[in-house]
Amino acid sequence: MNNKGVINRFLSNNVVLMVLSLLIAFIIWFVINANAQTESNVTISDIPINFELSQEAVEDGLQVFSLEKTASVEVTGNRITVGSLTASDIQVYSLDTNAIMIPDEYTLELDAKKVGVKTNYKFVSSISPPSVTVCVDRFMEKTFTITDEVLCKVEKENYYGNVAFSDSSVTVSGPESEVSSIDRVVVKGILDASDGNSKKSTFELLYYNGEGEEVEIVYSETDRDRIEVTLTPLPIREVTLDVELVNAPKNYPAISINPRKINIAAEQAVLDSITDNKVIIGKLDFSQLSNSSHTFNYGITLPSGCKNLSDSSSAKVDIDLSGYETKKVTVSNFTAADANPDKYNVVYNTTRLEVVVCGPSELVKNINSAQVIPQVDFTSKLDDIDKESVSLELPVTFKFTEDYQNCWVYGTYTVSVNVTKK
Numbered sequence: 001m002n003n004k005g006v007i008n009r010f011l012s013n014n015v016v017l018m019v020l021s022l023l024i025a026f027i028i029w030f031v032i033n034a035n036a037q038t039e040s041n042v043t044i045s046d047i048p049i050n051f052e053l054s055q056e057a058v059e060d061g062l063q064v065f066s067l068e069k070t071a072s073v074e075v076t077g078n079r080i081t082v083g084s085l086t087a088s089d090i091q092v093y094s095l096d097t098n099a100i101m102i103p104d105e106y107t108l109e110l111d112a113k114k115v116g117v118k119t120n121y122k123f124v125s126s127i128s129p130p131s132v133t134v135c136v137d138r139f140m141e142k143t144f145t146i147t148d149e150v151l152c153k154v155e156k157e158n159y160y161g162n163v164a165f166s167d168s169s170v171t172v173s174g175p176e177s178e179v180s181s182i183d184r185v186v187v188k189g190i191l192d193a194s195d196g197n198s199k200k201s202t203f204e205l206l207y208y209n210g211e212g213e214e215v216e217i218v219y220s221e222t223d224r225d226r227i228e229v230t231l232t233p234l235p236i237r238e239v240t241l242d243v244e245l246v247n248a249p250k251n252y253p254a255i256s257i258n259p260r261k262i263n264i265a266a267e268q269a270v271l272d273s274i275t276d277n278k279v280i281i282g283k284l285d286f287s288q289l290s291n292s293s294h295t296f297n298y299g300i301t302l303p304s305g306c307k308n309l310s311d312s313s314s315a316k317v318d319i320d321l322s323g324y325e326t327k328k329v330t331v332s333n334f335t336a337a338d339a340n341p342d343k344y345n346v347v348y349n350t351t352r353l354e355v356v357v358c359g360p361s362e363l364v365k366n367i368n369s370a371q372v373i374p375q376v377d378f379t380s381k382l383d384d385i386d387k388e389s390v391s392l393e394l395p396v397t398f399k400f401t402e403d404y405q406n407c408w409v410y411g412t413y414t415v416s417v418n419v420t421k422k
Contacts, residue, residue, distance in 0.1 A: 041124055042082040045072040049110065050093040051134065057101055064097070065175050065219035066134040073112050073128070077121030089116030092127055094134075103137040103177060135219045137175035144185040145169050146205065152231050153192040159233045160265035161193060162307055166228035170205055174220025183210040191231035198232045234265040234307065239277045241300065241315050246285040247397065249359065250405040255284070256318040262300070262310035270305045279303070281315055286408045287397075291324040291358050325364040326410065329372055330354050334396070334415060336376045343422055347389075348376075350415035353396065359407030367407065373399040376415055389418045 049071050051064035071092045075082055094108040110127045146168060152161035165187070172179050189203040204226050207215040241257050264271075264279075282298040296317045302308055332352045353374065357367055377395045393416055398409040 039076055040079040040082050041074060041076045042085065043072055043074045044085055044087060044090055046070045047073060047087040047090050047092045047112075049132065050091055051108075052093065052097055053100060053136070054098045057136075060101075061138040062100070062103065062136055063139060064094075064134050064136055066132055067219065068129060068132040071110060071112075071127050071129060074124040075121045076124045081118055082121050085116075085118060085121065089114065089118055091115045094132070100136050103135075103175070105133060105135050107131055107133050135175045135178070137177050139173070140176040140179040141171060141173035142179050142182070143169050143171045144182065146227065147184050147186045149186050149188045150203070150229055150231070151188075151190045153190070153194050154231070154233045155194040156196050156233055158236050159196075160236050160307065160309060161191075162232045162234045162265060163191075164230045164232065166230075167224060170227075171223045172207075172217070172220050173222075174217075178215075178218065178220050181209050181215050182207050184208050187227060187229060189229065191229065193231045193233050196233055198230060200228060200230045202226050202228050235268055235271060236263055236265050236309065237271045237274075237277065238263050239274060239279045241281050242278050243282055243284040243298070243317060244280050246283050247287040247408055248284075249286065249408045252286075252406075253320055253323075256316075258316045258318075259310060259312050262308060262312065264302060264306045265309055266303070266306040270303060274303060282317075284317065284319070286358075287410060287412065289319070289321055289358075289408075290410050291321050291326050293320045293322050294318070321358070324358050325361040327357050327364045327367060328354055329357050329367060329369055331369050331372050331374045331398075334374050334376050336378050345420040345422060347418040347420075348415060349391075349417060353413055353415065355398070355413060356410045357407050358410050359404070363404055363407055367404055371401045371404040371407075372409070373401070374413075375399060376417065378419075389420045392417050392419060 047070055049066065049068060051066065053062055053064065070087075073090055073092065075085065075090075090112055091114075092110055092112045095111055096108065100106060109131045110129070112123060112127055114121075146165060148163055148165070150163055152163060154161035170185050172182060172185075184207075186206045186208060187203045188206060189201060191199045191201060193199045205222070205224070207217060209215050238261050240261050241259065243255065243257070245252075279300075279302060281300055282296075284296070297314050298317055299314050300308060300310075300312065330352055331354075334348055334350075336346055355372070355374075357364060357372065359367070374396050375398065377397060393414050396413045396415055400407050
């Protein structure tokens, strides 16, 4: 019988196979058990550091600010136990925090203890780091507008270097002593757009106190450390400031606007969209102007995308009407230019109005109701009117006959009407 046959007959014996299986299982158990009992060193990292102040300090609003948020600890024990340990099984805490009662900077020793169910291991050496420097203070948060101190180079004639930030503000939160020392946040740098093309770069934010000294942010956190700055060369154009006249007479005294002209910068397409290089800063309604001298201040609001290069954010508007006369005139025969008589029945509950007419003395002394045409403004008031009568209080505007168009009506007037849809 050959050797192969002997082996096959040996392996086909159930008793032999059972003994062999038990032997292999014992060997495996022995190896695993031997390894499990082998001592092994493991470093557990990223363990949060627990800072616990006294109740009195907490009630006073104090808290701990630390640069070091986590620590690591080396442990030893059997291979299986230490191999399964995580940061949640160990607590790292600071010593002597109960004695802290006032805001200040402190160096605190660290210690560690077991907090999980696994306890059959030991700490090998001191914690890393063994101590931390912290700031104990009250919490403060403040938002600062970022100040532009970027040096711009735009050598192209009649062009302005427009600087745009990716963010306009930064929020700083942390110890009150550190945050309160900040007076302003600045971005500094150099951007060169001398070739006429836009330039973009990212700059670090700098912090300064009220004396102009740079403040180092140590324990505080910010919602951004850097911002992107874009420099765009924009063409410059001089524009004229003007007001829109409402209810104005045909002729009127010169209106003074100061400043009358300002320089603005914008994309060429925006500048081209400004008709006659004129920017309207507001409305001047003669119905609100009596026969006296008037002065108004208008904010200078520019079209979107424009930069005001002047030193003025507002303009002074003067008009002198003191040389004019006034006269009270009773008007009737109201007309409604925008009320379609084919669709609506209009009944005027107000049949007469006494109005104040302003104008040159030679016209005012002769004017009467025949020269004043009252018009009722039905704009947007006739929508959704059904066949039921609707009572409305509507504003009245005024026109004048040909020879009296240098006059205007001073004051605000309304009439009561009933409107029915046919």
